[in-house]
Amino acid sequence: MHPSSTWHPGLRESALFDRRTIAEIQRAAREGIYDIRGFGAKRHVPHFDDLLFLGASVSRYPLEGYRERCGTDVTLGSRFASRPLELKIPVTIAGMSFGALSGPAKEALGRGASEVGTSTTTGDGGMTPEERGHSDQLVYQVLPSRYGMNPDDLRRADAIEVVVGQGAKPGGGGMLLGHKISDRVAQMRDLPKGIDQRSACRHPDWTGPDDLEIKIQELREITDWQKPIYVKVGATRTYYDVQLAVKAGADVVVVDGMQGGTAATQDVFIEHVGIPTLPAIPLAVQALQELDMHRKVQLIVSGGIRSGADVAKAIALGADAVAIGVAALIALGDNAPEHDDAYREIGSAAGYYDDYQAGRDPAGISTQDPDLAARFDPVKGGRKLANYLRVLTLEAQTLARACGKSHLHNLEPEDLVALTVEAAAMARVPLAGTTWIPGQNGGY
Amino acid sequence: MATSAAIEVVDLAVTPLRDLNQRLHDLAAGAGPRSWRVVNPSGAHNIACGLDADIEVVIEGHAGYYCAGMNKRATVRITGTAGQGVAENMMSGRVTVDGNASQAAGATAHGGLLHIRGDASSRCGISLKGASIVVEGSIGHMSAFMAQTGAIVVCGDAADALGDSMYETHIYVRGTVAGLGADCIVKELRDFHRAELAGLLEQAGITGVDVADFTRYGSARNLYTFKIDNTY
Numbered sequence: 063m064h065p066s067s068t069w070h071p072g073l074r075e076s077a078l079f080d081r082r083t084i085a086e087i088q089r090a091a092r093e094g095i096y097d098i099r100g101f102g103a104k105r106h107v108p109h110f111d112d113l114l115f116l117g118a119s120v121s122r123y124p125l126e127g128y129r130e131r132c133g134t135d136v137t138l139g140s141r142f143a144s145r146p147l148e149l150k151i152p153v154t155i156a157g158m159s160f161g162a163l164s165g166p167a168k169e170a171l172g173r174g175a176s177e178v179g180t181s182t183t184t185g186d187g188g189m190t191p192e193e194r195g196h197s198d199q200l201v202y203q204v205l206p207s208r209y210g211m212n213p214d215d216l217r218r219a220d221a222i223e224v225v226v227g228q229g230a231k232p233g234g235g236g237m238l239l240g241h242k243i244s245d246r247v248a249q250m251r252d253l254p255k256g257i258d259q260r261s262a263c264r265h266p267d268w269t270g271p272d273d274l275e276i277k278i279q280e281l282r283e284i285t286d287w288q289k290p291i292y293v294k295v296g297a298t299r300t301y302y303d304v305q306l307a308v309k310a311g312a313d314v315v316v317v318d319g320m321q322g323g324t325a326a327t328q329d330v331f332i333e334h335v336g337i338p339t340l341p342a343i344p345l346a347v348q349a350l351q352e353l354d355m356h357r358k359v360q361l362i363v364s365g366g367i368r369s370g371a372d373v374a375k376a377i378a379l380g381a382d383a384v385a386i387g388v389a390a391l392i393a394l395g396d397n398a399p400e401h402d403d404a405y406r407e408i409g410s411a412a413g414y415y416d417d418y419q420a421g422r423d424p425a426g427i428s429t430q431d432p433d434l435a436a437r438f439d440p441v442k443g444g445r446k447l448a449n450y451l452r453v454l455t456l457e458a459q460t461l462a463r464a465c466g467k468s469h470l471h472n473l474e475p476e477d478l479v480a481l482t483v484e485a486a487a488m489a490r491v492p493l494a495g496t497t498w499i500p501g502q503n504g505g506y
Numbered sequence: 507m508a509t510s511a512a513i514e515v516v517d518l519a520v521t522p523l524r525d526l527n528q529r530l531h532d533l534a535a536g537a538g539p540r541s542w543r544v545v546n547p548s549g550a551h552n553i554a555c556g557l558d559a560d561i562e563v564v565i566e567g568h569a570g571y572y573c574a575g576m577n578k579r580a581t582v583r584i585t586g587t588a589g590q591g592v593a594e595n596m597m598s599g600r601v602t603v604d605g606n607a608s609q610a611a612g613a614t615a616h617g618g619l620l621h622i623r624g625d626a627s628s629r630c631g632i633s634l635k636g637a638s639i640v641v642e643g644s645i646g647h648m649s650a651f652m653a654q655t656g657a658i659v660v661c662g663d664a665a666d667a668l669g670d671s672m673y674e675t676h677i678y679v680r681g682t683v684a685g686l687g688a689d690c691i692v693k694e695l696r697d698f699h700r701a702e703l704a705g706l707l708e709q710a711g712i713t714g715v716d717v718a719d720f721t722r723y724g725s726a727r728n729l730y731t732f733k734i735d736n737t738y
Contacts, residue, residue, distance in 0.1 A: 213595070
C-alpha cells in the first residue's frame with residue numbers, strides 16, 4: 063500500500079532508486095558517515111525456505127509422531143579434548159558480548175540454554191560471573207581484541223572458541239560505541255569510559271594457519287588438553303577455511319553465514335560481504351569429508367536459523383549443530399510488540415528495531431543503561447528462551463520422524479529437494495521434481 | 507628429569523613438553539619445586555605457558571612461540587631468543603629474554619614485567635592491557651598497535667608506525683622513531699612519567715641511562731570519537 067495520499071497511477075517508483083535507496087542517499091548526504099547498525103542482513107538471499115523435506119512414502123518408513131524416540135543429543139569436541147561438551151539439543155547460543163548485551167540479558171541466555179541442556183558463548187569483552195554462574199556449559203571466545211582475556215576464565219570455561227570472523231562481517235573488526243562503554247564495560251576491557259571502542263579485525267599474535275596451529279596448541283597446553291577448541295569463521299572461502307581450521311587442530315568448526323547477526327557493523331558490510339549460510343554448509347561438509355573428518359570434527363552452522371525447519375535442514379545438509387543469536391534475542395523479548403511505543407519514540411518500531419549499537423533498547427537487552435536493563439527480567443527471559451529452544455527441537459524432531467529418522471543426525475541431503483535453481487545449486491540437492499543439481503561438478 | 511641443589515631440571519630432548527607444562531601447572535595447587543631449569547628447549551613452542559605459581563623457571567636456550575604465554579606470578583627467564591608472542595597476555599610475574607624476541611612480544615599482556623635484553627621485532631606490545639615492557643634494544647614496526655594501558659620502554663629505536671590507533675599506554679623511546687602511527691603523538695614527559703620510567707628501568711636492572719634522554723609518546727585521542735573527520 064502506498065503511504066502517500068497524493069499517489070496516482072501516473073507515479074511510478076523506480077526499482078533501482080526505490081524509496082529506501084533514495085532515503086539512504088539523502089541520509090548519507092546529510093550525515094557524511096556510513097550507517098552502522100545491529101541485527102543481520104535484511105536483503106533476500108537463498109535460504110532454508112528454498113528447501114523442502116521429502117517425507118516418508120512407500121520407499122521410506124516414518125516414525126510415530128512425537129512418541130517414537132528421535133534423538134537430539136550431540137557431542138562437541140571429541141577429536142582432541144578430554145572433556146568434550148555433551149549437549150542435549152543441537153541448538154547452541156552464539157557468542158554475544160557483555161557490553162553489546164546487558165548483564166541481565168546475558169544471564170537470561172544462560173538460564174534458558176541451561177534449562178534445555180545446551181551451551182552459551184561469551185563474546186567480545188570477557189566472561190562475567192553472572193554468565194558463568196547461569197550457564198551450565200559456557201564457551202569462552204578468544205577474539206582478536208582479547209578484551210578481558212584471562213587464563214583463569216580460560217580454565218573456567220567448558221570450551222574455547224577462537225574467533226577468526228563472523229558472518230555479518232568477515233574480515234571486519236567490531237565497534238562498541240561510547241554510550242555502551244559503562245564503568246563496568248570499560249573496566250573489563252581496560253579502556254577509558256565513554257570512548258568509541260574498536261575491536262581489532264586481526265589477532266594480535268598470529269597471522270596465518272600455521273601460526274593458528276601453534277596458538278591452538280598453546281590454548282590446549284594452558285588448559286591441559288581438557289577443553290574442546292572451536293574455530294569460528296565467517297562464511298566466505300568456506301571450503302578452504304574449514305580445511306585450514308581442521309589442519310590447525312580444531313575440534314569443532316563454526317561457520318557463520320552472511321545472515322548472522324551483529325551488535326554494531328556498517329550496513330554496507332552486513333549486506334555485501336560473505337556468502338549465505340545455504341551454500342556454506344555443503345562447502346564445509348565437503349572440506350570435512352575430503353579430510354575424512356566429517357562427524358569427527360563437528361560442524362556448527364549459524365546465520366539465519368529461525369525455526370526447527372531451519373535446524374533440521376542445516377543438520378540434513380551435514381551440520382552437527384546450529385547456533386542462534388538474533389533469534390535468541392527475539393525470544394528474550396527483542397522487537398516485542400509491547401515495546402512498540404518506545405521503539406517509535408526512538409524512530410523505529412517493533413519488528414524493525416536494529417539499532418543495537420545505540421544502547422537505547424526499550425527491551426533492556428542491547429543496552430548498558432541501568433534503567434533500561436532493569437526493565438528486562440532475566441528469569442522470565444530465560445524461560446521464554448527455553449520454550450523457544452524446546453519448540454525448535456520439537457519441530458526438528460517432527461521433520462526427522464517424518465523422514466524416518468531416529469536421530470536428528472540421521473537426516474541427510476537425500477531427504478531434501480530445492481524449490482529454486484539457485485537453492486539447488488547452493489545446497490547441492492536436486493531441484494524438486496528433477497534429478498538436477500546445478501553446478502554439481504563446479505568449483506569452489 | 508633430575509633434581510640438583512633443589513633445582514628441578516627438565517631436559518626437553520627427552521621429556522615431552524606436555525609433561526613439563528603439566529608438572530608446572532600442578533604447582534598452582536600446592537607444594538613442589540620452586541626453582542626449575544629447562545634444558546635443550548631447541549625452539550619448542552609453548553614452553554611454560556599458563557603458569558600460575560610463585561616459581562622460577564630458567565629456559566636455557568632458545569624458545570619458540572608463546573613461551574610463558576598467559577603467565578601468572580611466575581618468573582621466567584629465556585637465556586636465548588624467544589619466538590612470536592613471548593609472554594602474550596601475561597597477567598603478572600616477570601619474563602626476561604636475554605636475547606632478541608620475535609614479533610608480538612607481550613601482546614595483550616595485562617600485568618607483570620616483560621624485559622627483553624636484545625631487540626624486539628614488530629608489534630611489540632600490541633594491544634597491551636596493563637603490563638610493562640622494557641626493551642634494552644630496538645623495536646620493530648607497528649609496535650604498541652592499539653595498545654590500551656601499561657607502559658613500553660625502549661632504550662634503542664622504534665621502527666615505523668609506532669603506537670598506531672593506541673589508547674592510554676605510555677611509550678618511552680630513548681632513540682629515534684622512524685614514524686608514528688595514526689593518532690600517536692609526542693607528549694610531555696612530566697614528573698609522573700619520569701618517576702614511572704625510572705622505576706621501570708630500575709625494575710629491569712638497567713643503570714647508566716638518563717630518563718631525560720627519553721621521549722614520551724601517547725594518544726592524541728582524536729580517534730576516541732568515531733566521526734568522519736578522523737577516518738583514514
